[in-house]
Amino acid sequence: MARKPVPEILQRQIVARSRLLRIEAVDLRFSNGVERQFERMQSSGRGAVMVVPFIDDETLMLVREYAAGLHNYQLGFPKGLIDPGETPEQAANRELKEEIGFGAQELIPLKSVTMAPQFFAATMHIFIARGLYPEQLEGDEPEPLEQVPWLLSKAEALLEQEDFTEARSIAALLMTLRELQR
Incomplete structure (x- = not known):
């Protein structure tokens, strides 16, 4: 066609x-x-990243943070904008260090996604992170983020969580589950 x-x-x-x-x-x-x-x-043109971090083979790490658009706290994966001069991989590792206090030895790209492309020119690069090691960077959040470990075997329960509603986090979880089945 x-x-x-x-x-x-x-x-x-x-x-x-x-x-x-x-x-x-x-x-x-x-x-x-x-x-x-x-x-x-208008987009900054740099994009954003989201990371599904594995703290071990069976446990994901999520964060609960304030979402101004909904005026409540939402559970999701670490994420943030790509800074000028950064690659998506560098941004993903920086966001992990800022939001959960770990860097990753391995970043596996899942997919780059858009949100409401009729109105936004924004791309988010989604990664799986493995081989985490402790390293903390200061982030730009106004308060410490709550870290929420979640067993992969309880993924269905995560989808039912009242505060796990962000479409990109849901997509990241489902793509991670699909990747693990390969």
Whole structure:
């Protein structure tokens, strides 16, 4: 099947800006001649990482941290933005050190995923981390994160946890389970 050409960008304009976010209006012309304006969040272009850390062959480490969007605490895997000049692997190892106090001898890439690609140009690289060793870096969180060890054999119960709702964490868990079955 032939690929459709992407719409032509006629004009781009920043319509809202905050300390963290920029919203861009994009005027487009589609291949059938129809013109529309879309709004999207501008990306830093660096992306983010999420890591599924194994503290041993049977135990994952999760973190519980405040989620401002939901105004509650959520359980998930260590994650964060890629800093300028970092590779995704370097960022994954740094985030582990900041959030759970461990580095990883081995990072296994699972998949790069997007979230709401109709509105965001953001990519998250998901890794499995093995061979953890103690090393702590200071993070940017306003309070220490609660570390929550979880037995892999209880993965179904994790999916039922009331505070384990982030789609990327759920996807990371399911991809990890699939990878382990290979």
